[in-house]
Amino acid sequence: xxxxxxxxxxxxxxxxxxxxxxxxxxxxxxxDVKVMERKLTTxxxxxxxxxxxxAVVLMRERSPFREREFALAPSLRFISQIGRGIPHLDVAExxxxxxxxxxxxxxxxxxxxxxxxxxxxxxxRKIPVVAQGMREGGWPPAVGMLLEGRTLGVIGLxxxxxxxxxxxxxxxxxxxxxxxxxxDERAAEAGARRVSLDTLLQESDIVSVNCRLNTETTGLxxxxxxxxxxxxxxxxxxxxxxxxxxxxLVESLKQGYPGGVALDVYDEEPLPPDHPLRGFDxxxxxxxxxxxxxxxxxxxxxxxxxxxxxxxxxAPVDVIxxxx
Numbered sequence: 001x002x003x004x005x006x007x008x009x010x011x012x013x014x015x016x017x018x019x020x021x022x023x024x025x026x027x028x029x030x031x032d033v034k035v036m037e038r039k040l041t042t043x044x045x046x047x048x049x050x051x052x053x054x055a056v057v058l059m060r061e062r063s064p065f066r067e068r069e070f071a072l073a074p075s076l077r078f079i080s081q082i083g084r085g086i087p088h089l090d091v092a093e094x095x096x097x098x099x100x101x102x103x104x105x106x107x108x109x110x111x112x113x114x115x116x117x118x119x120x121x122x123x124x125r126k127i128p129v130v131a132q133g134m135r136e137g138g139w140p141p142a143v144g145m146l147l148e149g150r151t152l153g154v155i156g157l158x159x160x161x162x163x164x165x166x167x168x169x170x171x172x173x174x175x176x177x178x179x180x181x182x183x184d185e186r187a188a189e190a191g192a193r194r195v196s197l198d199t200l201l202q203e204s205d206i207v208s209v210n211c212r213l214n215t216e217t218t219g220l221x222x223x224x225x226x227x228x229x230x231x232x233x234x235x236x237x238x239x240x241x242x243x244x245x246x247x248x249l250v251e252s253l254k255q256g257y258p259g260g261v262a263l264d265v266y267d268e269e270p271l272p273p274d275h276p277l278r279g280f281d282x283x284x285x286x287x288x289x290x291x292x293x294x295x296x297x298x299x300x301x302x303x304x305x306x307x308x309x310x311x312x313x314x315a316p317v318d319v320i321x322x323x324x
Contacts, residue, residue: 156211
């Protein structure tokens with residue numbers, strides 16, 4: 001990078017997608033833009049990548065940005081955050097350092113809803129196991145679970161959970177829902193019945209986690225909750241990893257329950273290669289694909305680079321902190 005131009009680093013572009021949006025080319029005309037396609041782990045890697053950067057583009061929560069990362073980026077003046085969820089980003093520290101933070105709008109959640117049911121069906125019909133057996137020349141006799149007439153429990157009936165509930169009804173499933181602020185009326189609008197978390201776990205054949213991650217939902221599903229699930233029940237999480245205790249989940253799987261698990265989110269991402277969750281035949285794992293579809297990646301990168309351009313031009317938009 002040259003010394004006199006505005007310097008930008010895009011972090012964690014796993015899909016190698018950011019350079020495809022029109023605003024990237026416009027931003028590259030105004031600044032030196034460096035794209036990192038893999039996760040930075042060591043202080044040395046961070047310093048080499050962002051040590052002289054004036055701005056970073058963050059794809060959701062792929063890269064935590066807290067005191068350590070700020071200290072390794074002394075020239076930083078602007079953060080263009082993709083999405084509005086920022087549990088990984090210390091906005092107070094950014095503000096203290098005079099760093100402006102902009103965000104982009106949320107999407108409808110449709111892609112996460114679609115993935116929730118893709119994982120649900122893959123798990124219920126044992127598609128990954130059957131597909132692997134077919135590739136190996138076999139004819140797998142796997143017996144699946146019929147969804148019709150089963151009970152679907154939705155934890156968190158918000159923007160995404162309500163759509164999951166409605167699709168469950170379209171499969172002729174009975175739907176239960178729980179949430180701290182959920183009312184009987186809101187549950188009924190989505191075709192669900194409001195119950196307590198304990199009742200949902202005890203009565204559901206399939207449990208879908210769709211709530212927000214916060215201090216109250218961190219570890220919401222631990223050992224006792226997993227034990228309350230019905231024998232053979234399925235558990236799907238497309239929300240955030242820490243809502244389910246990974247240690248408790250691994251231990252319960254070793255003991256034979258739940259009947260199956262499908263996960264798109266984890267405590268640490270990417271999931272370490274030697275993580276024990278990779279070793280269970282009744283676990284379907286996705287690599288945080290809930291939002292990673294062509295249209296949404298395009299919209300979000302386009303908005304993030306547009307915010308970057310506006311900052312370079314001196315008129316930042318969608319700012320969530322006071323700035324310098």
